[in-house]
Amino acid sequence: MLQQRSIGAAHEDDVRLRDRLVFGDEAAFVDLYHRYRALVYTVAARVTRDGRAAEDITQEVFLTIWQQPFAFDPARGSLRGWLSMIAHRRAVDLVRREETQRRHASHPRLWDDAVSRGDPVGDQVSDTDTARRLEQAVRALPEPLRHAITLAYLHGRTYREVAVELGVPEGTAKSRLREGLRRLTVALHGSGQT
Secondary structure: OOOHHHHHHHHHHHHHHHHHHHHHOOOHEEEHHHHHHHHHHHHHHHHHHOOOOHHHHHHHHHHHHHHHHHHEEEEEOOOHHHHHHHHHHHHHHHHHHHHHHHHHOOOOOOOHHHHHOOOOOOOOOHHHHHHHHHHHHHOOOHHHHHHHHHHHHHHHHHHHHHHHHHHOOOOHHHHHHHHHHHHHHHHHHHHHHH
């Protein structure tokens, strides 16, 4: 019974803290930061195994809740759990992005990884001539599509990360990526590729 009351009190505290953040209460943010800074850093450091990266992720997580306090929904869980989840996701995304960049550094051709992943366009890229034509087709894309494709395939961003970097909704980022890939596929088929 005592544990249930403490869980309820913690939940009410999470709600109050979130509500204070919604109203831009800087003291609430300081309280939040002091309360959960070590937790967020520890989660990020465990995944990245890099203190600097963990510090950056910690800042990103707290910036997210400061800018979007409604992103935390107390009905779905605790603030502690939500912050841990966000820190974990950011850390995993960073590790994946760095791995993709390492692969690209060892394979300088833009579309080598698309081939190995078996992407619709990647399936068609099998030689230097085709890669050259594909790069020309990418350059011919309208800027919004080209930018989305470049972020996703050259820099290894997820569609969510593309959305954030371009400042567009996730659905828009998905649409741009889908349309860009469709146009690239048409461009390759139109140039005699199968």
